[in-house]
Amino acid sequence: MDHRHDPVAAAPAAHPVLDADIAILDLSLRxxxxxxxxxxxxxxxxxxxxxxxxxxxxRLGRNSLREIVESVNRQGLQLAE
Known part of the structure; x- marks a missing residue:
């Protein structure tokens, strides 16, 4: 049996920072x-x-939202649609 096309084996690994605390994003304290x-x-x-x-x-304004989006993007991720 050919396992090269096994969907489980081909699944991408989870992104390493997903389970990390949001502190790694270096967001402002606010x-x-x-x-x-x-x-x-x-x-x-x-x-x-x-x-x-x-x-x-x-208490989350445009600047905070921009800060979040940019920090998440720097990690190679994005917010949900």
Whole structure:
């Protein structure tokens, strides 16, 4: 049997920073605190939320949102659609 096309074997590895604390993103203290207050503690938590939903969080403005998007992108990731 040929296992080269096995979908399980071909699945990409999980991104190494997904389970890391959001502190690795080097966000401002204000932005980090708002995310934590909204139960977003890991990079995985953050990347599961679309930008439009982050924008409506209390005390999270355009600059904070831009900071989040840029930091997540630098890790080779993006926010949910």
């Amino acid at each position: 932005t980090t605190n708002v995310l934590r207050l909204n139960q977003l503690h890991t990079v995985r938590d953050l990347t599961r939320v679309p930008a439009r939903k982050l924008f409506v969080l209390s």
